[in-house]
Amino acid sequence: MMKRTLARELPEFEGREVTVSGWVHRIRELGAISFVLLRDRSGILQLVYEGKVEYSLESVIQVTGTVGANPKAPGGFEVQAGESSVLAPAAPDLPFQINQDADNTGIESVLDNRMISIRNPKILDIFRLQSSVIRYFQEYMRSQDFTEIKTSKLIGSGTEGGTGLFEVAYFDTSVYLAQSPQFYKQAMVASGLERVFEVGAAYRAEKHDTPRHLNEYVSLDVELAFIEDEHDLMDIESEILKAIFRGIRENEAAILEKYGATVPDDEAVNNIPRITHDEAKKIISMRGGKKVFEINPEGERLICEWAQEEHSVPAVFITVFPRKKRPFYTYPDGLKTRSFDLIFRGLEITTGGRRINEYEMMKETLPKFGMTEEGLGGYIDIFKYGCPPHGGFAIGLERITQKILGLSNVKEASLFPRDRKRIVP
Amino acid sequence: MMKRTLARELPEFEGREVTVSGWVHRIRELGAISFVLLRDRSGILQLVYEGKVEYSLESVIQVTGTVGANPKAPGGFEVQAGESSVLAPAAPDLPFQINQDADNTGIESVLDNRMISIRNPKILDIFRLQSSVIRYFQEYMRSQDFTEIKTSKLIGSGTEGGTGLFEVAYFDTSVYLAQSPQFYKQAMVASGLERVFEVGAAYRAEKHDTPRHLNEYVSLDVELAFIEDEHDLMDIESEILKAIFRGIRENEAAILEKYGATVPDDEAVNNIPRITHDEAKKIISMRGGKKVFEINPEGERLICEWAQEEHSVPAVFITVFPRKKRPFYTYPDGLKTRSFDLIFRGLEITTGGRRINEYEMMKETLPKFGMTEEGLGGYIDIFKYGCPPHGGFAIGLERITQKILGLSNVKEASLFPRDRKRIVP
Incomplete structure (x- = not known):
């Protein structure tokens, strides 16, 4: 050297x-x-x-x-x-100012010149921090006896029912880019590993072009067995958040300071309220001054504002979603489900829940969602041959990075973001 | 819980x-x-x-x-x-014996029944060990001031010249699955991070169906700046291998024992010889009893046999490859290149080398390989605006797992392998 x-x-x-x-x-x-x-x-x-x-x-x-x-x-x-x-030597016609504050530079300019704009120290710091988010996530998972898995991103069919998939020409046939490692992490829970995590790419072929969506993102996936119910999952996610926030507070203080950002402390994370989807809609309706039937981005902002005021933390676990709003594998409870979202600083950063683990229940469920056993490539066998009660969730890496630093667009937290129009660099 | x-x-x-x-x-x-x-x-x-x-x-x-x-x-x-x-409860018609030694079970049966065969403890141990390989790799990289990056797997064109790419239908256009994060890790070295690593999927649309190939694999990628030459890279890779082998020896001894496997100790790794491509062909020709012009799998086996006999380690760094055998971004040295492969137990587990970092050299090189600046989506800017001497390499996760445990087929070391015919589960 x-x-x-x-x-x-x-x-x-x-x-x-x-x-x-x-x-x-x-x-x-x-x-x-x-x-x-x-x-x-x-x-x-x-x-x-x-x-x-x-x-x-x-x-x-x-x-x-x-x-x-x-x-x-x-x-x-x-x-x-x-x-x-x-x-x-560097050519003198720099397309992007490296040594100036880029706060007032439009995101299009930052991303169009990504190969060079990434040199701006404050922009680069986003990814130093992101690297630490991955690190503290992994270290916490390993400390809790979770095994890291790497699963295929090329799948025969969608986990969420077949919409929003990118098609890949695969020799003489077609496959799709995985929306999540859902089936695989369930298989690995049932394999006997019981507790698994994955850090991997996930794909959504959705046409939206908003400050909160990416067509390719990194998913911090968690799945574990022998849970009692979805509250065990929220407990684990809270511990993960504490570990990430603690690591960042202790080791990335300079970056937080540069962004004028703070992260919730352990007590604040413990205070994250758990309210039902119905309760959340009521609170949002009251604060927004009009009755809401869906929780939209404005609703997510309002509910976090409420949590900050009432529980001193800008985050809410929303639970008990209606069955029709969740994927088929979600554990049902009448017309509701044992599922949850985590909204943090006005943005959903996690979706999770208990999964159906019972063979008979799974067999009854599939046709209700228009699915067949054969279409799911061996998935049904997970349940046929003894699968413990389990559940899991995923944290969007770019979204949590965005919200830690207070970035206005999730694309700022993706090194080389992909959206409907952006495929280079 | x-x-x-x-x-x-x-x-x-x-x-x-x-x-x-x-x-x-x-x-x-x-x-x-x-x-x-x-x-x-x-x-x-x-x-x-x-x-x-x-x-x-x-x-x-x-x-x-x-x-x-x-x-x-x-x-x-x-x-x-x-x-x-x-x-x-489990149905009584188990499609795969979980509690028996599966050593004599054909790989097709293991993989066709992957959702269930993965429960076999000895098979599952492959992936416990693999999880540890990732862990010790990451921990070592972080200890040496490397930053973990996550780059897009959807790219506009191929890094190796456009062959062997899977095409993805992307809204109104097409993109390809990345063969490696090559351009991106170079961009991140030049960003000022200097030292980066990535654990991510890589894709090769090659039709081969051999015990050493996967169409989707996990690449442990490393890239760093301010190197003198490619020997710095081999030094770093040796330290990585020592860290991985040490971690496994200390913490996965039971799995090694189950497989009757051992890993080289520090001294053995230090002993890995570095020989030129020409020297390697000579040694292979002598040992094989016929002159070889290419190093094929049999040659890789013979050269490791030689290294074991002469240097007490079943591994060889092969250096100084001819330019026509390496991708365009490899740093040239006349008709040769400053590049290397690592062959371990008869299998190439790494390709690496110094990269072209000089703008003028890059501009001269592209047309020789039939490429244009415009076709590379901003890649040329990395060099135009000041890029330090650098290089890197990648270790195939499934291949190193295979060779640590002595598995006969690399597909055994992939949880859900993809080959020309296999797209489920």
Whole structure:
């Protein structure tokens, strides 16, 4: 590897010679001296040059020099630049400002120039934080004896009933991109693993183009057996949220601060109310001043506002959804189901519930939803041969990232988002 | 959650009453007593009943009883069964033997009945081990300051030149399933993250149906900047392998033992020879007794045999591939390239190399490979605006799992494998 000291390591090298490398972030001339801010993966450091420098912004350079203290420099130290070389020059016509606040830049410009706009440190921080969300999710799941699974994203038919699927030409036939690993995570619960999780892509061929939808997203999926009811699932999700929020609060404080964001503490997560779908509609109707029959985005916003006021947490578990609003595999309870959504800061970030685990019940259910055993490729066998009571849920990675940081559009939280019109880069 | 003690916890409860639950794995009647082996996620425990029991195999039951020591029982303890109930009965016509050694069962039968065959403990252990491979990979990458990324699997064109792609109908147009996250991981290296990894699906629309190919697999992708040359990459891969092997040796010893498998220790990994493609062909020609012009599967077997004899490790890094054998983005060195493969136990588990990072070189290269800047959706901008020297590689998750355990077919190491004919379950 190239000999190299990172920006964050400078304090350890005061008075000593180091070699640093990174991207030219900003240049400022002050009389006979030039200051170059150099960006590397750990942060930004200041280089001090005698006279003018000729670098173009974003060029990758390597510089040897001596570390000195300077309270005005980022991190309190700077490097008196000696031997310098350009490892990779940058063309001068940058299509996106890397070293400026991009808060007022439209999302179309950010995404059209994604290959370059991603260099903007504040934009890049979204994905550093997202990486941590994945990490704390996985670490918590593993600590609770969950096994990570990787299941096929090419399936013969849809889990939600066949709508909203992308078709893939597969040799002499067709398959579809999976909307969720639903059948597979149930199979793996019944396999004896009992507790599984998956971090994987999910696809929805829906034509909406809204700030809350992606056609391809990352799903943090959880499924576990030997539950009593759906409240066990909400308990587990609460523990997951605490673990993610705790990890981020402790290790990504600088990013939260940059975004002016906070995450709920353990007590707040414990306070998340659990109300029925009917109760939620009533509360929304009251606060919105007109009777609602569906919970739309405005309703999700109102119900979180209510939760913040009444329970000091901007999140609500909505339970007891009507059967006709849930997929066929949801455990029924008369005309209702043992299912839930989690709404966080005005956005649904989770759908989950107990699943049908009884063979006879599954056999009765399929025709009611227009489905056949044969069409589900072995799915029915999971139940025929002994499947314990179980359930699960999924957290949308981009949505939770968006809501942690307060981003206005979920596409900002997807590295290379796909929507109806966007397929590059 | 249901009140419950796991099989592995029995020793802590000697003389006390517990409630256990799981799958009926085996039933043995011995005069007036019946022994039921009960399987849960932690292992197998023995239940002792007075008289006959009527359970069908694989039924899920819940049993309360008292724990007693019995040196002949699995784990040294058993439960005198009291109150018992069936949580989910299993039909008696099991399509696959769960409680027998499946070593002599054909892979077609295993995969055709995947929803049920996966319950066989030895088969399921493949995926417990695979989960650990992912875990130790991620933990090592994170310890080395790599950021986990999640990139789109729907792309406008192929990274390897447009062949072997699955086409997806995407609203009014077409996209393809990504063969690798190549362009995206390069973009994220150049973004300033410098060091990235991804665990994600990769697709190859190749018609081969061999024991070493999958049309959908999980790729453990690594890419990093500020390397000197491709040897830095092989160094990193060696450290990754040590971390994975160490984690497995320490925490999955029981699975290794069940498969009669071992993994190379640190010293062995350090010993992995690095030989050129030309040298490899010479060694293979000598050992095979005939001159070879390509390294085929038999050649990969022979070269690992050589490495075992000469370097006490069944693995070889093959370097300096000819340019015509590598994708366009590989860093050239005359007619050769700064690239490598890792062959482990007779199977290529990694392809990697330094990448072209210089804008002018990239512009000259594209037309030689019949490609255009416009066709690559912003890819060229990565290099136009300052991209450090970098490279990377990918480890096939199913292949390394296969070779760790000594499985004869890579499909055994994929939960729901996809090949030309197999699209269910």
